[in-house]
Amino acid sequence: MNYVFVALLVCFSLGSVQAQDSTAVKKTAVTDTVPAKANDADALLAGLTDSTATPSLLPRKMIFTQRAFWGPKGLLRTMNVAPLTPEGRAKELKIRRTMLITHQIGGFVTLAGFVAQGLLGAKLYNAKGQEYTDTKVWHERSATFINVAYGTTLALSLTTPPPVVGAKRGFTSIKLHKYLAIVHLTGMIATNVLAHMIDTHPDLKPVHRAVAYGTFGAYAASIISLTF
Template identity: 80%
Template structure:
């Protein structure tokens, strides 16, 4: 069940790259305008929906499923597609992406703790091995939950007003690295299960874990610095 979930997440992330949608708070782009800017944006939407479309042309399919013209929230009339509604959605988007970033740092801290426990586990013996292994597994569960939650926040945010900027940006680097560390997460979890019956796979498990941590840390740094 765990493996199927992470494979599904991988497919979703691949779709997010193709859609070229911004799913993180950028240093050089204001996702949600200030109060006065929001009023100007709302006025622009109201004056001419042709010059300022309410939705971007490209969205990842998870966003389209909820926030698209015929998305679930539109059909249920929870979030009508209006200029006023889109202004509110931009505020929701900012909150979700800030939470996404916080979740990223929490998950990164979990990776560090997991790495320390893993290193200790490789040399532990007897009761120390049993106790360390128990905490190692608990840490893995925590990381899987926080990682999946952080991913879900980025994939279900309301879409921005316009699509992503052209050219290579820190946002796109963040996305490309997401494919790497998500693949690593899948591999690490699969190998963790296989180790139970094939101890010789431990070096591969450790290598996958380190590669995942490295890609994840760089993806966080790409948006922070």
Template identity: 75%
Template sequence: MKYVCFALILWLGASPLRAQDSTAVRRDTVIAPTTTDTSGNDLLAGLTDSTEKQQLLPHKMLFTQRAFWGPKGLLRVMNVAPLTPEGRIHELKVRRTMLIMHQIGGFVTLAGFVAQGILGAKLYNAKGQDYVDTKVWHERSATFINIAYGTTLALSLTTPPPVVGAKPGFTSIKLHKYLAIVHLTGMIATNILAHMIDNNPDLKPYHRAAAYGTFGAYAASILAIAF
């Protein structure tokens, strides 16, 4: 009986302790959401900071692109194209349109090269009035090619820059650009030699070699991105 009374006393004494512990648990439960909200606010602030620091322009651009579209480019300074996220979205649409026009111009110029090559081959063997007539068409074709080539080149050099820079490693786009340097050099040499032939007919083989080399590099540059 003594042991029963002693156990009853211990049980009654432990009950308040359990009740106190239960209250402590409920107090912790109330405080916990406050801690969670603070973490959420910190996370939201971090996301906001990263959005504000988002890069709008690639680090590497063509010098012509930087002159027009760079952070201190002509269009930025004149406030024609402010550097904002909304503005960059519009610029990327403009870029797409200009690149499509660049591709169309490339094929038109290539067709002009083919016609010019046919007229050039005919001109080398023509005589008399046939030579005069063929030379007139050859010169007209050359003027058309120079205009088409220059327009196509300008569209490529002045497009708004992409979101990110060029991919690392060798790509078809880089091959296209390397070949562009070759056919641009060839175009300049071909035009210079064309104006020198009248006073120095011995330059005809060099003019023809420059023209064929330019056509080959130009055709290869188109194939590099077409397939």
């Protein structure tokens, strides 16, 4: 199961990445799609629902997973599950908010799992006999819990609908969060790989422990970057 999880993490990690101006003309003009002084909401929606205006409903840059689901030709668009309209985008932003809140809760749950796993790992490192066997069982169960929680939290982040506009320029807490995510994602993959190698290569225990602690540090820092 852990090998499947690692493969999913690798797949997820690949890739962390005019409306026609119809002005008012003379009264003799044949067509005029948008009034010169569009002051009401209906005129605004009419302009936005024009097929040439749909790109403005989405940010120019999106991560590949968002584009795959929510892009102009994404899966949900082609299946007509989420039509690209102003009303549809308004609903998507509500979904985005819910998913990001769940993502944040999942982050704290996973962090708690990291703490428990660290305590078990420290105990396992020096345990012997039956104590080693019992502690290893709980260590493996804790690892499975963390993998599931971490994978779910990651999936929520990668598949959330895109925001209204792209990322702000300059260094922000959001960008720091993303940079740290690359670090702890790499650490998660390495930790799982090393965990499966320890039985045949016991000398890798110190490396496994160091990578696990580094992953925990990067993960904790990524949560703190958005919390404070």
